[in-house]
Amino acid sequence: MRAPAPGASWGWYRVAVFSRAIAAIFGGYAAASASAACLAVWLPVSRVDAVTAGLTLSFVTYTCVVLWVFAVRDAWRAWKGVLWPIAVFGGLFALKRWVLGV
Amino acid sequence: MTTVDHVKGKAAAEAQPEGIRQSMSWLHTWAGLLLGWVLYAMFMTGTLAFFRDEITAYMKPEVQVQAVTSDQAMITGVRYLQTHAPDALRWFVMPYSDRDPVIEVSYQKPGKTGRGSFQRVQLDPATGEAVQSRETRGGDFFYRFHYELEMGYPWGRWLASIAGMFMLVAIISGIITHKKIFKDFFTFRPGKGGQRSWMDGHNALSVLGLPFHLMITFSGLMLFMIMVMPAGIYAMYETPNQFTADAYPSFASKPRTNVPAPMAPIENMITQANTAWGGASVGRVTVNHPGDSAMTVSLTRLVSERVSYGRLPPSMIFNGVTGEVTSASENDSAIMTTVGTIVGLHLGKFAKPWLRWLYFIVSLAGTAMVASGLVLWVAKRRQKAGKDAANRFSLRLVDSLNSGTIAGLLIAMPVFFLANRLLPVDLPDHANWEVKLFLWSWGAAFVYGFVRQRQAWRDLNALAGLLFLSVPIVNALTTSRHLGQSLPAQDWVMAGFDLTMIASGIFCVWLSWKVSRHKAKAPAAVKPKAAPRAAPQAASAASGEASAMAKSAAVAPGTSTAAKAPPTAAAPAVAPPVKTAAAAPPERRDDALPPASAYQPR
Numbered sequence: 187m188r189a190p191a192p193g194a195s196w197g198w199y200r201v202a203v204f205s206r207a208i209a210a211i212f213g214g215y216a217a218a219s220a221s222a223a224c225l226a227v228w229l230p231v232s233r234v235d236a237v238t239a240g241l242t243l244s245f246v247t248y249t250c251v252v253l254w255v256f257a258v259r260d261a262w263r264a265w266k267g268v269l270w271p272i273a274v275f276g277g278l279f280a281l282k283r284w285v286l287g288v
Numbered sequence: 289m290t291t292v293d294h295v296k297g298k299a300a301a302e303a304q305p306e307g308i309r310q311s312m313s314w315l316h317t318w319a320g321l322l323l324g325w326v327l328y329a330m331f332m333t334g335t336l337a338f339f340r341d342e343i344t345a346y347m348k349p350e351v352q353v354q355a356v357t358s359d360q361a362m363i364t365g366v367r368y369l370q371t372h373a374p375d376a377l378r379w380f381v382m383p384y385s386d387r388d389p390v391i392e393v394s395y396q397k398p399g400k401t402g403r404g405s406f407q408r409v410q411l412d413p414a415t416g417e418a419v420q421s422r423e424t425r426g427g428d429f430f431y432r433f434h435y436e437l438e439m440g441y442p443w444g445r446w447l448a449s450i451a452g453m454f455m456l457v458a459i460i461s462g463i464i465t466h467k468k469i470f471k472d473f474f475t476f477r478p479g480k481g482g483q484r485s486w487m488d489g490h491n492a493l494s495v496l497g498l499p500f501h502l503m504i505t506f507s508g509l510m511l512f513m514i515m516v517m518p519a520g521i522y523a524m525y526e527t528p529n530q531f532t533a534d535a536y537p538s539f540a541s542k543p544r545t546n547v548p549a550p551m552a553p554i555e556n557m558i559t560q561a562n563t564a565w566g567g568a569s570v571g572r573v574t575v576n577h578p579g580d581s582a583m584t585v586s587l588t589r590l591v592s593e594r595v596s597y598g599r600l601p602p603s604m605i606f607n608g609v610t611g612e613v614t615s616a617s618e619n620d621s622a623i624m625t626t627v628g629t630i631v632g633l634h635l636g637k638f639a640k641p642w643l644r645w646l647y648f649i650v651s652l653a654g655t656a657m658v659a660s661g662l663v664l665w666v667a668k669r670r671q672k673a674g675k676d677a678a679n680r681f682s683l684r685l686v687d688s689l690n691s692g693t694i695a696g697l698l699i700a701m702p703v704f705f706l707a708n709r710l711l712p713v714d715l716p717d718h719a720n721w722e723v724k725l726f727l728w729s730w731g732a733a734f735v736y737g738f739v740r741q742r743q744a745w746r747d748l749n750a751l752a753g754l755l756f757l758s759v760p761i762v763n764a765l766t767t768s769r770h771l772g773q774s775l776p777a778q779d780w781v782m783a784g785f786d787l788t789m790i791a792s793g794i795f796c797v798w799l800s801w802k803v804s805r806h807k808a809k810a811p812a813a814v815k816p817k818a819a820p821r822a823a824p825q826a827a828s829a830a831s832g833e834a835s836a837m838a839k840s841a842a843v844a845p846g847t848s849t850a851a852k853a854p855p856t857a858a859a860p861a862v863a864p865p866v867k868t869a870a871a872a873p874p875e876r877r878d879d880a881l882p883p884a885s886a887y888q889p890r
Contacts, residue, residue, distance in 0.1 A: 223521025235623040240520040256315040
């Protein structure tokens, strides 16, 4: 993010910041949760270990998503960076949980 | 932290599409500011919590006992409970620490529920008899405030975890922003203080303590991850409780039989545990259904013996009547050991005195890092706003929040210690009064920060300094364990505490003096060199993290006056080495920030 160019509207800038903040905070949390769930079902260790590792690493996911959201140029890319991990981690979780079975 | 994207000047607009550093700088600034005050309070109280046991010992000066081994303390504790609480539902010998050598036991009285059903007693390890002391929360207050912020469960823990996440983002984005992080680590140019600007203070505090700051922030998030990140648990378990039961085998016991039975000798169980653990000590005992034939005894390993034990060291459970081992837990899988180590590093229970001091000092640097970052936010914007600064609501708001929070906590801490000594020892609710006075004095400082914004930094720091300095004096007047006695007796808890109070007091007074000198000199900024001297002087004085904090804290308020001075007065001070924001090449601007008071309003 950066301040708007001279002449650009502060109103739009505020909307853009708000949109990214939502993407980072709530989208990031969703992505972190999805990664925790995904690792919990996929890691080939005991149940309690897999869950613990998933919880621990979810904070890394969260941080990466937040950085991504504020690093990219436009809001669309920012949201893509949130939705992709949710889709991938969530999809892998669903595959293991409900298709392959744990 | 670059200034680039905050400069709404031509240079910023002309720069190429926003680089990663600019965006990370933006993120660093706002992630750091939004919960910065919460983080400051967490860092400061967490720093004190490393000396939790020592603070507790200091706040019970009438208790003077000699430490024993942990195993011996457990035996003494169980003996006392056998004699004085044979009818209790459960017995606890609380985790023992030779840093606060009194033995603490507690038991659950029959026929009652809730908190009121627990009775706590402190024992002298030498005699095994109860000792009386004034009622105080001691170091536990800071420990709990660190993660609960005096808010009810679970709100404080949630807020602390959210603040921790902001901190993690602020740290990582700060690292990305700081492009010369590796080079700066090996660069020290004391002579160049002016040119490099006092922002160096914030950078130095952050970079030198970086491994610690990262560790403490990430591990802090681990502490409540079961609460804040339940999705991973629900993926494999029905409820979080099942997970906890799986991860940390519980002490679930059979129901009472109401058939009386004597207890097997506790010494034998402890010896068995010692042998099973390769000579390690027992640090805590829990007895369920004492005196009943369904009695179980669980012995937990001394937590300070290994980093990786985190919060829940291994335990062994015995049949209390026969003395046989019924189960033993030690989940030492690689993942559990890793997470245990991360948590153990956060808690620092394993640290012996020198390492504990290192923890304390680096953690203070972290506190100063947060504080200097908050002050920096105001100082930078004030510089840009020029004479307009006094009218900017956002600047006034943040500056008042800063002085009220940062200096306010420095007032509240000595007030807490003074209350401990000055309140009548037998006052009912002594412990709660200490906490109330802590909060009230902080609140009063907060109000003062808003009401008298321009004097707040100077006055509050001066008051904090005087209060800190008065702690050892009041201690000498109210107890016999003052420095004149504690130093010759090598009573390091008492002496160390008093000396730390004196050092803190001197620091705060110096801070206040630094601020007021700026106030006095800034209006006279017509003379070249007068105003901008602050930065180089503070920089050359910076020998430790404390003075570096002072540097930022002291300069900021000075900045205000300088910036508020009419342009004609401020302009000459700009004189030689300063590049204006627009003239400096974008690549260098973060390091080439002009001295705070040297800004030339346009």
